[in-house]
Amino acid sequence: MSKTDLNDLAWFRVVAEERSFTKAAARLGVAQSTLSHTIKRLETGLGLRLLHRTTRSVSPTQAGERLLATIGLRLTEIEDEIAALMVYREKPAGSLRLTMSDHAFETVVWPKLKPVLTAHPDIRVEFSLDVAFRNIVEEGFDAGVRLGESVEQDMIAVRIGLDWRMVAVAAPGYLAAHGIPHQPRDLLDHVCINQRHETRGRIYAWQFEKDGQAVDVRVNGQLTFNTSYAMMDAVLSGLGVAFVPNSLADPRIASGELVQLLDDWSPMFDGYFLFYPTRRQNLPIFKTLIAALRH
Template structure:
């Protein structure tokens, strides 16, 4: 093991050999030229070899000094980098952050930032719950959540993420050929609809449409209720009925003709996902850097 005093002496020697000056090397290291000279002289005595040629006007490494510098400079640089990293790490935010996300939100907003975030903040443990249940954030011990605006508690701070969302009714060509095409939202009451239920809720979600400046709901009926949005997509593709889904989730199926969009004029965009968290006087640094990382791509974008 190298003695601490030898590490300091080697740093001093390397700085003088590279700077060719005790004065400049001392300024770089924050020590006086005389102290630096004593350190290097002590190193020479312990090694029993002259490392520097000194004159009144210049300093240069001897042959032995040049060889030593070539050997120790990379190691000193590596050790310096390691010590700098340790100092930074000791000041990095640490601790556990509990985040609740809907499935789509986790894929859109959390997954993309994770690689860089985890490299930058290795001392943070992200405890991520991914499901579509609407939970009380505070009562269930979560620090924050990402969810759509219509299910955010009023007392939470909400930061908008991403663009608007549009929901549309869709059905397969086979279903429409057999049962016909609804011309208005209210005609959905005469169709076989594939309903979706919020996890934890007893009644299925009522489909929402827009007309004459206001939103209205249609409580559709049908042979299937599921708590998985992905399952309702599969059911619609199989021709089991009409489903009501985020447009982005069915764009490929619409593009290749496997699903047909319906009731377009009544389907308008609405503000989508929000990052929400309780008001607090002093936020934990680990939570702050996570919120910043998730929200950063959308600052100044107008949503």
């Protein structure tokens, strides 16, 4: 099989993983028309329809699923072997595609990674920032960052940050008008700022614990977000009570802009971990990444 054919297969894999020509073209850095032409050429050459196409989505046909299963691991192995050749370069080089929340990016990853990128200009990194739990293997990521409790058992996990906790906070003006909750259940009588969990598709239940007693509260309110940073702006504006990472709230609490609530009910969570498949642990670019982020 020619080199061009291998490239066509690699592009097909990305389209099948992304289930979108638009997203696949952006990930590959090519024009959507070029990608579409390449896939049509591959289908014509094989004499098979590999993708179901609609105006809203793309999905593999039965033949496409079988081809994806056949080539996926092999192409990954080739990519890993090529990446491993970078050990023969004097400086680390290569590409990484990472998934994590915006909070993990801002508080743990970006401050540590900036000097590494400055020192190693041949390292290229693509970040996907959201709170969804991505399947990094199926979706073509090299690694991800999650809280320790949510990392899959078959992944290598490296701690990159301290343990932290979620805290309930509100602006002084809001509390003057609505009163102060003294128990988690008191929040049911308050206007709260919700967060939707993208992976599970439902509103996040606020988790509290005291003296071994765990309490989950599903609060109500006018606003729902999928990121803590937007919630912070809302709570600072006096629009309700928010449940946010303490690293975001602590400076505002210290300045008096926010008041922490239910302090003795706020448990600690495992800190952030970098996780990735076992087969990639010896790649030079991963060693550089781990050295930069390890806590």
